Amino acid sequence: MRQNPIMQFKIQIVVEDEHGRAITEDIFALDKSSDGEGSVGLLLSESKQLLKRLQHVIVTQQADRYTQAHRCCPLCHKKRRIKGRYNIQYRTLFGIVPIPNLRLFHCQCTKRSTKTYSVLNDWLPEHNSPELQYIETKWASLMSYGLTADLLKDVLPINECLNAETVRRHLHKTANRQDESLKEQPRFISGCQYEWANLPKPGKPLTVGIDGGYVRDCKNRKMNFEVIVAKSFSKTEAPKRLGFVQVLDDKPQRRLMKLLRDQGMQENQQITFLSDGADNVRDLQFLMHPESEHILDWFHVTMRLTVLNQFAKGMCHTDPDTGAELLKKLDSAKWYIWHGNAEQGLERLDDCYWLCDDPDLRYDKRRKLIQNLSDMITYIDNNSHLIPNYGEKYRYGETITTAFVESTVNEVVAKRMVKKQQMQWSHQGAHCLLQTRTAVLNGELRDQFEEWYPELSEGTNGGKSDIPVKMAA
Numbered sequence: 001m002r003q004n005p006i007m008q009f010k011i012q013i014v015v016e017d018e019h020g021r022a023i024t025e026d027i028f029a030l031d032k033s034s035d036g037e038g039s040v041g042l043l044l045s046e047s048k049q050l051l052k053r054l055q056h057v058i059v060t061q062q063a064d065r066y067t068q069a070h071r072c073c074p075l076c077h078k079k080r081r082i083k084g085r086y087n088i089q090y091r092t093l094f095g096i097v098p099i100p101n102l103r104l105f106h107c108q109c110t111k112r113s114t115k116t117y118s119v120l121n122d123w124l125p126e127h128n129s130p131e132l133q134y135i136e137t138k139w140a141s142l143m144s145y146g147l148t149a150d151l152l153k154d155v156l157p158i159n160e161c162l163n164a165e166t167v168r169r170h171l172h173k174t175a176n177r178q179d180e181s182l183k184e185q186p187r188f189i190s191g192c193q194y195e196w197a198n199l200p201k202p203g204k205p206l207t208v209g210i211d212g213g214y215v216r217d218c219k220n221r222k223m224n225f226e227v228i229v230a231k232s233f234s235k236t237e238a239p240k241r242l243g244f245v246q247v248l249d250d251k252p253q254r255r256l257m258k259l260l261r262d263q264g265m266q267e268n269q270q271i272t273f274l275s276d277g278a279d280n281v282r283d284l285q286f287l288m289h290p291e292s293e294h295i296l297d298w299f300h301v302t303m304r305l306t307v308l309n310q311f312a313k314g315m316c317h318t319d320p321d322t323g324a325e326l327l328k329k330l331d332s333a334k335w336y337i338w339h340g341n342a343e344q345g346l347e348r349l350d351d352c353y354w355l356c357d358d359p360d361l362r363y364d365k366r367r368k369l370i371q372n373l374s375d376m377i378t379y380i381d382n383n384s385h386l387i388p389n390y391g392e393k394y395r396y397g398e399t400i401t402t403a404f405v406e407s408t409v410n411e412v413v414a415k416r417m418v419k420k421q422q423m424q425w426s427h428q429g430a431h432c433l434l435q436t437r438t439a440v441l442n443g444e445l446r447d448q449f450e451e452w453y454p455e456l457s458e459g460t461n462g463g464k465s466d467i468p469v470k471m472a473a
């Protein structure tokens with residue numbers, strides 16, 4: 001007779017208290033075929049059931065012990081009377097655990113302002129587990145709220161009702177807490193010139209790139225609002241980023257100070273700010289740093305020159321002579337700006353403008369080109385005081401651009417936020433996402449959570465920080 005090919009696996013949990021007393025509970029059983037038909041090993045759905053059940057047993061056992069230990073008055077040790085019983089819904093990565101809680105009357109031995117209290121209140125002040133909040137925030141900083149909910153439901157026995165709105169709410173809560181902790185940051189560098197002079201010689205200058213981007217406003221579909229982003233670089237540490245919504249933020253200086261400190265700034269260290277021009281920085285430029293220099297990011301200059309060059313190349317097809325002359329003049333303008341001669345650069349750009357201001361020119365994009373040239377002239381004129389001798393700085397190994405790979409805006413401002421997308425944002429919503437996203441990109445979110453919830457570092461992987469995430473979703 002053929003043997004029954006079904007094997008049964010039973011999983012039990014043994015709970016032992018501090019006196020070595022143990023209870024054993026069946027938590028899971030599953031049947032597996034042993035004849036090659038059916039699955040090999042655990043299925044995801046089975047692992048989810050198993051984890052959920054295990055979580056339930058562990059949390060309720062912990063809660064039960066806590067309740068027993070806190071049932072009596074700590075002063076006179078009399079048992080406190082029960083006012084009522086109810087369940088707490090504790091949300092974790094491994095499902096929602098209903099935890100029985102007691103509402104007790106306060107003991108008569110001391111005078112209190114309230115009559116009753118909940119036993120588990122101190123133990124579980126929040127009803128979402130810290131790790132749940134951490135994982136939700138981390139992934140929702142990198143992809144959409146809806147996708148985050150779907151992904152977590154796919155791989156974990158997490159609350160089946162988890163949706164984009166819940167994830168968004170939890171991310172906002174984290175971001176608000178981050179902002180709250182910024183209040184403890186100083187706004188200015190401490191000390192005075194004398195103290196700075198006595199500090200050890202600082203390392204190479206720190207570089208901070210500052211840039212602005214636009215996000216579609218949900219209150220007015222036709223409007224955009226500005227976000228400011230910054231990224232700091234040093235020779236020794238990985239880059240750090242910050243971002244905020246200009247009209248909403250009241251702590252840009254504290255933010256910048258935190259960025260510089262996290263980057264390892266020493267009080268007497270020189271800092272070079274690179275930006276897309278004076279307009280971009282507004283509030284941040286008021287940062288009083290004794291050793292700061294502010295220059296126009298070469299990246300933004302070349303970006304604009306590249307666009308003008310493309311027009312000139314286009315013109316070469318229909319009007320080769322003027323096209324070639326325009327290319328030559330643009331090249332010359334670039335050469336002067338590169339060597340810090342904004343005045344000569346402007347003269348060359350003016351030449352370009354007059355060259356193209358001829359209605360007889362055979363070039364269908366002439367008007368657009370004229371507009372771009374005029375914008376470029378205004379741009380260089382407005383920022384001429386921020387144009388250094390790039391060539392010389394470059395030769396000395398100084399940083400003249402922050403956008404080595406891609407612009408800071410593209411990296412920090414998620415693709416789902418940029419104005420080309422249909423998605424619209426509230427000021428608050430965009431600001432919150434920028435806070436958590438920069439923390440994730442900087443590899444700091446886990447540390448932040450461990451600071452708020454030290455118990456998070458207890459796990460076997462405890463103490464292991466996030467690896468900075470390189471991603472531009």
Ligand SMILES: [Zn+2]
Nearest residue numbers: 073076107109
């Ligand atoms: Zn008492």
